[in-house]
Amino acid sequence: MEMPAPDARIMAKKAKLVSRLQQVLPKDAVIHDEFETRAYECDALTAYKCPPLCAVLPSSTEEVAAVLKICHEEGVPVVPRGSGTSLAGGALPTADCVILGVAKLSAVLETNYDDRYIRVQTGRTNLSVTGAVEENDFFYAPDPSSQLACAIAGNIAMNSGGAHCLKYGVTTNNLLGVTMVQMDGTIVEIGGAYLDAAGYDLLGIICGSEGQMGVVTEATLRILRKPEGARPVLMGFDDNEVAGACVADIIKAGVLPVAIEFMDRPVIRATEAFAGAGYPDCEALLIVEVEGSPQEIDDQLAKIMDIARKHNPVELRESTSAEESAKIWLGRKSAFGAMGQINDYMCLDGTIPVSELPYVLKRIGELSKQYGLDVGNVFHAGDGNMHPLILFNANKEGDLELCEAMGADILRLCVEVGGCLTGEHGVGIEKRDLMFDQFAPEDLEAQMKVKDVFDPKWLLNPAKVFPLSATETRRAG
Amino acid sequence: MMTPDSEAALAEAVAGATGPLRIQGGGTRPIGQAKGEVLSTAGLTGIELYEPGALTLVAKAGTPVAEIEAALAQENQRLPFEPMDHRALLGTTGEPTIGGGVATNASGPRRIQAGACRDSLIGVRYVDGQGTVIKNGGRVMKNVTGYDLVKLMAGSHGTLGVLSEVGFKVLPGIEATATLVVHGLDAARAVAAMSKALGSPYEISGAAYLPEATKTVLRLEGFEASVTYRLKALRALLDGFGDMEELHGEASRDLWAATRDVTHFAGVAGDLWRISVKPSDAPEVLKFLPSDMRYSLDWGGGLIWAVVSEGADLRGGLGKFSGHATCLRGAARTFHPEPAALAAISQGLRAQFDPRRIFNTGLMG
Numbered sequence: 001m002e003m004p005a006p007d008a009r010i011m012a013k014k015a016k017l018v019s020r021l022q023q024v025l026p027k028d029a030v031i032h033d034e035f036e037t038r039a040y041e042c043d044a045l046t047a048y049k050c051p052p053l054c055a056v057l058p059s060s061t062e063e064v065a066a067v068l069k070i071c072h073e074e075g076v077p078v079v080p081r082g083s084g085t086s087l088a089g090g091a092l093p094t095a096d097c098v099i100l101g102v103a104k105l106s107a108v109l110e111t112n113y114d115d116r117y118i119r120v121q122t123g124r125t126n127l128s129v130t131g132a133v134e135e136n137d138f139f140y141a142p143d144p145s146s147q148l149a150c151a152i153a154g155n156i157a158m159n160s161g162g163a164h165c166l167k168y169g170v171t172t173n174n175l176l177g178v179t180m181v182q183m184d185g186t187i188v189e190i191g192g193a194y195l196d197a198a199g200y201d202l203l204g205i206i207c208g209s210e211g212q213m214g215v216v217t218e219a220t221l222r223i224l225r226k227p228e229g230a231r232p233v234l235m236g237f238d239d240n241e242v243a244g245a246c247v248a249d250i251i252k253a254g255v256l257p258v259a260i261e262f263m264d265r266p267v268i269r270a271t272e273a274f275a276g277a278g279y280p281d282c283e284a285l286l287i288v289e290v291e292g293s294p295q296e297i298d299d300q301l302a303k304i305m306d307i308a309r310k311h312n313p314v315e316l317r318e319s320t321s322a323e324e325s326a327k328i329w330l331g332r333k334s335a336f337g338a339m340g341q342i343n344d345y346m347c348l349d350g351t352i353p354v355s356e357l358p359y360v361l362k363r364i365g366e367l368s369k370q371y372g373l374d375v376g377n378v379f380h381a382g383d384g385n386m387h388p389l390i391l392f393n394a395n396k397e398g399d400l401e402l403c404e405a406m407g408a409d410i411l412r413l414c415v416e417v418g419g420c421l422t423g424e425h426g427v428g429i430e431k432r433d434l435m436f437d438q439f440a441p442e443d444l445e446a447q448m449k450v451k452d453v454f455d456p457k458w459l460l461n462p463a464k465v466f467p468l469s470a471t472e473t474r475r476a477g
Numbered sequence: 478m479m480t481p482d483s484e485a486a487l488a489e490a491v492a493g494a495t496g497p498l499r500i501q502g503g504g505t506r507p508i509g510q511a512k513g514e515v516l517s518t519a520g521l522t523g524i525e526l527y528e529p530g531a532l533t534l535v536a537k538a539g540t541p542v543a544e545i546e547a548a549l550a551q552e553n554q555r556l557p558f559e560p561m562d563h564r565a566l567l568g569t570t571g572e573p574t575i576g577g578g579v580a581t582n583a584s585g586p587r588r589i590q591a592g593a594c595r596d597s598l599i600g601v602r603y604v605d606g607q608g609t610v611i612k613n614g615g616r617v618m619k620n621v622t623g624y625d626l627v628k629l630m631a632g633s634h635g636t637l638g639v640l641s642e643v644g645f646k647v648l649p650g651i652e653a654t655a656t657l658v659v660h661g662l663d664a665a666r667a668v669a670a671m672s673k674a675l676g677s678p679y680e681i682s683g684a685a686y687l688p689e690a691t692k693t694v695l696r697l698e699g700f701e702a703s704v705t706y707r708l709k710a711l712r713a714l715l716d717g718f719g720d721m722e723e724l725h726g727e728a729s730r731d732l733w734a735a736t737r738d739v740t741h742f743a744g745v746a747g748d749l750w751r752i753s754v755k756p757s758d759a760p761e762v763l764k765f766l767p768s769d770m771r772y773s774l775d776w777g778g779g780l781i782w783a784v785v786s787e788g789a790d791l792r793g794g795l796g797k798f799s800g801h802a803t804c805l806r807g808a809a810r811t812f813h814p815e816p817a818a819l820a821a822i823s824q825g826l827r828a829q830f831d832p833r834r835i836f837n838t839g840l841m842g
Contacts, residue, residue, distance in 0.1 A: 114672040114757045115779075137678075159621045172625065173596045188818045193755040195779050196582065196593055196632070198801035198813045199841065200823050204595060204628025208621050225678050248530025254553055254649035254700075293710075296703045351617040354531040384531065385619040423619035431622070438622055439612075446611045446830075447624040453825035465623065 001048060001404075001429055004463050004475065006096035010076055014053055017074055017098070021056055024066035029104070031055040040081065040099045044146075045089040045430060047400060052079065052093035059104045061179055061187060061217040068215065069185030071098055077459050078183070080211035082154025083125065085146040087347055088428025090158060090210050090464060102153045105217055108132045117176055117193050119220045122153035126160075129221060138223045141168035144424070145336070156216050159208030161424035166382035167258045167291075168224070170424065172207040177220035180206065180213070183455045193220055205450060210426050211461045213454040227291035230258065233301055234328045235308045236282040236315035240264065241358040243284035246311045247381045248354060250288065255303055260382035261287040261332050264361065267339065267376035267389070268331070274338035277331030280315040286381065287332055335378050336389070343374075343391040346403050350414030351423035354384045363413055364388055371406040373399075385423035386414070412437050427465045435467055444470055482520040484602065484610060484641040490516060491639060492608025497838045500635030502539060502577025505570070506563045508634065508803075509811040511837040518576050521641055524548055526616060533616050535600065535644040538576025545575055553650035558594045559585030565743040567806065576640040582632030585737035586683035586696070589675065589776050591648065595631035600644030603630060603637075606831030611638065618646040629826070636841045637830040653701040655708050656724040656732055659693040659715060662686075665760040667693040668778035670718045672756060675777050677714055679707040685736050686774040693719075696733055741773060745784050748807030750791050752781040754800035765794030812841055 010017075018032045031037055032054040042049040053076070058064045071078050081091040081101045093099050105121035106128075112118070113136055120129055126147040129140040143162035144150055150160070156178070161170040168174070177191030190206070191197030206213050237243040247260055263271070263285045272279050279285055290300040301318055308316055319325040331338075339345050352360050361377060368375045374391045388410055392403035411421045411431060415438045421431045435444060444466060451458065451474075458474045481487040491498070497513030504517075518539040526535040529552040536545055542560055549555050560578045563569065577583075579601070584593035591597070600614035613626035630637060659670055667686040674681050674695050683696030695711065697704045712721060724732060735741065742749065754762050756778035763772065763781070770785040785791065790809050791802050801813035815823060827834070827842030 112757075113676055114669075115755050116676060138676075159625070161619055161621075165619065169592060169596060170619065170621075172628065173592050182818075186818050188822075189816070190819065192799040194753045194800045195588060195776060196584075196753055198753075199815050199819065200637075200826060201582075201595060201628045201632055202819070202822065204625050204631070207628075208625045225676050228678050251532055251649065252529050252552065254652065256649055292703065293706055295706060296700075299700060299702055351619045353528060353533070353617060355528055380619070383619045384617050418615065419617050420615055420620045420622040422622050423617070424621055426621055427623065435623065442609050443612055444623070446605065446609075446613070446626060449829040450624055450626070450629070450826065453822055453829060 002468060003050065003094055003429070004468065006094055010053065010096040013074065017076060018054055020070045021054070021067060024070065025056060025058060025063055029057045029059065040093060040101070043084040043086040043089060043091040045087055045092065045428070048089055048092055048429065050093050050095055052097050052099040053095065055099035055101060057101045057104050061181060064100065064181045064215050064217050065185040065187055067100060068181055068183055072184045072457070072459065075457070075459070077462050079461050080153065080157065080215050082123065082151030082157065083149050085150040086154065086158065086426065086428055088422070088426045088430040090426050090428040092429055094463060100215060102151060102217065109218065112193065113138065115193055116223055117220050118223050119218060120152060122156065122216050122219050123151050126150050126152060126155055133223050137226045139226050140221055140223055141174055142171050152219055153216055156207050156219060157209065157211045158426035161385065163259045163261060163380060166260065166380070167256060172204060174222045175203055175207055175219060176222055178203065178206060178216045179218035180216045182214045183457065183460050191220065210428065210465050212451050212465060214460070228293045229297060230289055230291045231297045231301065231319050232287050232289040232325055232328045233304060233319065234315065234317045235286045235288070235313045236280040237284045237311065237313055238282060240284045240361045242311050243286055244354065244357040246286065246308055249307045250304055251382070253303060253307055255290070255300055257288045257304070257382065258291045259287070259289045260380070262379035262381040263332065263335060264377040266374060267335050267378055270338040270342055270376060271331040271335050274341055275330050275334040277327055279331050282314045287328055339376055339389045339391065344394040345389045345391050346407055348386065348388045348390070348407050348410055349422045349425040350411045350419055351383070351385045352414050352417050352419035354381065356417040360386070360413060360417060364410055367406055367409050371402055373403060373406055384419065408434055429464055432465060433467050448474065478515040478517055480517045480520040484521065484604070487518070487521065487639060487641055488604045488608045488610050491604050491606065494835055497835050500639050500837050502574030502580065503541070503572040505573045506567065506577055506581050506583070507569060508581065508805055509837065509840040511840055513835070513838065516639065518574065518639065518641070525642065529554060532647050533599065533618060533644065534647050535616055535642060536575055537642055538640040539574050541572045542575050542578055543572070549647055550650070554647045555650055556645060557587065557591035557597045557648045559587040559737055560594065561585050562738050565738050565740045566749070568744070575643055579631050579640060579643050580633065580635050586685060586733055586775055589684060590680065590682045595628050597645045598627050598631050598643060599646050601627050601630045601640060602642035604639045604641060606638070606833055606836060610641070614644065616644050634840050635837045636827060639836070651698045653704045654696065654698045654726065654729045655704050656729040657695045657708060657711050658722040658724060659718050660720040660722065661691050662693050662719050664688060664763055664774070666718065667774070668756060668759055670715055671695065671777040673714060674711060677711065679711050683733055683736070684777040686778070687741065688773060689741065689771070694732060694736070696729065736775065739773070739782050742771065742782065742784050745771065747784045747786055748789060748809065749805040750783045750785065750802055751805055752783065752791065752795070752800060752802040754779060754781065754798055758798050758800070762795065762798050766791055
């Protein structure tokens with residue numbers, strides 16, 4: 001993985017830049033000491049590290065605007081950072097950049113239950129948004145698995161999803177408005193506490209743009225009333241193909257579960273050894289969860305289990321209590337930890353058409369043999385979002401490169417069968433160089449033209465999303 | 478009028494255009510006064526891909542909405558966003574196309590629960606202003622690969638590109654539907670009742686107020702037993718608001734088809750407006766609108782449909798409220814004026830996608 005060489009002219013004026021930033025921010029909000037900037041050298045894609053020139057932690061939209069204005073004048077790249085939980089390297093710095101962290105912007109600005117929205121500063125964590133409204137039985141729907149730590153700013157940048165998006169959608173479907181600061185310091189308000197913002201769908205383009213259009217400092221988010229209850233059923237199958245067919249039959253029957261999670265044999269075995277959730281030793285396991293009143297849950301689960309029985313499951317276990325529900329989810333929720341116990345792993349995020357599941361799993365098995373690296377598969381089966389976990393040894397020479405090559409092959413496979421490189425983690429630096437596998441040059445050109453409008457100098461998170469070769473002339477300008 | 482029968486021919490028509498083009502699907506939603514030769518997508522028809530087990534469908538842009546809805550109904554599925562049919566309201570004829578629905582982001586009463594057209598849209602192919610074919614998104618419902626130009630195209634009214642193909646996430650069909658009608662409420666009480674219902678766990682899929690019939694209507698959909706349960710719960714929740722009545726099956730479906738298409742204002746003379754506001758602001762906003770206006774509310778109060786005498790500009794009265802107003806018929810500017818910084822972005826986007834400014838001139842950006 002290559003990053004642009006730092007600009008010597010920028011490196012040379014660090015002192016001037018720091019001094020200008022200190023004029024608009026409190027002293028402790030500008031971090032420029034070589035040891036302290038290391039706290040910002042990477043995000044959750046820890047294979048790549050580079051301390052930034054400096055990091056700033058503004059406390060208001062106005063301070064963000066002041067910082068961006070200075071960086072714009074000085075021609076210094078800015079990498080926005082939420083909580084630093086990106087698995088795609090979305091917040092990886094370059095040596096000549098300023099990291100702009102939104103961690104100090106964590107306030108709840110307004111909650112409105114009549115109109116069902118909350119307005120927050122974007123440094124607030126995902127789970128604490130729900131935390132702010134749950135005493136009134138409301139919640140914020142997108143639930144990425146990093147939700148305890150990840151910030152709304154990062155959720156908006158990456159258009160984060162979660163296990164429950166089959167029913168509730170991802171971030172973009174739950175975002176009503178933003179306050180955003182453009183690279184030149186201009187503050188814009190887009191949308192608000194009403195549906196369908198005026199004009200072009202700028203919210204739609206900002207959400208998922210990986211911090212390349214502006215720094216979002218405040219967001220109006222849709223909140224929903226909690227369902228009366230939720231309960232899962234666990235089912236085990238001898239064959240991946242049969243599990244896939246069962247998922248399709250459930251969906252075709254008109255039931256829309258709130259989550260359908262899939263795990264394959266390597267993951268089942270790893271989680272059993274790690275968490276002891278009592279999973280059967282089988283080829284494929286599904287967890288299907290539905291919501292509603294107790295009677296509605298009973299009815300839906302009865303329908304789902306009737307369908308499952310037609311596919312001869314080796315195990316069919318309906319939860320009848322909160323304890324049993326927790327036990328069914330225990331293995332799934334500890335899957336990543338369990339795999340991490342075995343070795344280092346790389347988590348992929350491609351999406352495939354659900355019908356291609358058996359073929360894709362077979363091909364991943366073949367690639368695993370070819371590369372000599374074990375793979376486990378966790379999968380949001382309802383929407384086709386796969387999470388293959390490739391095990392490797394970070395301390396073994398060449399293993400990371402081998403793992404990355406295999407990961408690239410799996411992602412190309414996702415594209416080949418009609419899917420995409422990333423379903424919810426974002427492109428970042430991780431899949432940047434595979435973009436030409438999914439898009440023709442003119443498709444990428446159309447996307448880059450949008451950034452030209454929002455950030456003509458290409459100073460915001462410039463080395464992400466697009467292959468460096470495709471952005472070279474723009475970044476130089 | 479040009480009616481290319483393939484994407485390649487569409488691209489050629491755009492590349493070879495020497496003057497402004499008026500982009501048209503079925504011509505049933507003629508919003509704005511764009512001038513120029515008509516470029517129709519009606520020749521691009523057919524469902525390209527439909528996987529009921531994956532809840533996804535891809536169709537060429539000129540495919541009639543009715544054809545798509547029929548194909549989905551065969552598998553007991555549906556488009557989530559309940560696209561409005563503008564023909565009765567706007568007095569147009571012709572066949573609404575799926576591409577026209579996307580270009581106008583046409584979303585019905587279910588918007589409050591299942592999202593707008595843009596929320597179900599997962600992929601587009603379009604021809605930009607220089608005749609280049611561009612694709613974005615695809616045929617899978619979870620996709621964050623690159624920028625989401627899919628959303629940008631939805632609701633751009635043909636000003637950024639001519640759609641040639643659109644892909645959707647679809648939903649399972651509905652076994653049963655019922656409506657709870659609450660009689661005799663004024664606008665403020667109606668919005669309060671709708672807010673209370675929408676803030677309940679009973680999954681309301683439609684919340685409208687029809688003042689001329691003094692009916693507040695709340696829709697429930699799903700499996701039969703579940704609808705029965707929630708209807709009872711909803712009645713208890715709204716006890717004290719007013720007299721209640723239930724509509725089931727066909728009667729409920731007819732009411733919502735009429736509400737979706739705003740047929741109560743079909744043939745009514747005057748300027749036609751569509752105003753998006755914070756639902757609880759709606760009763761106050763109404764007080765600032767002309768006294769001779771007729772109106773109805775959808776989306777729990779968040780969408781005001783208004784017919785006013787010709788020439789009245791409603792935007793003056795909206796000043797202190799957040800939201801925006803679209804003039805569907807009348808002399809006023811079609812879309813709400815944007816603040817300078819946003820207008821600059823919109824104009825910048827238009828210049829990038831349609832540098833010759835030939836698509837639907839005068840509309841947006």
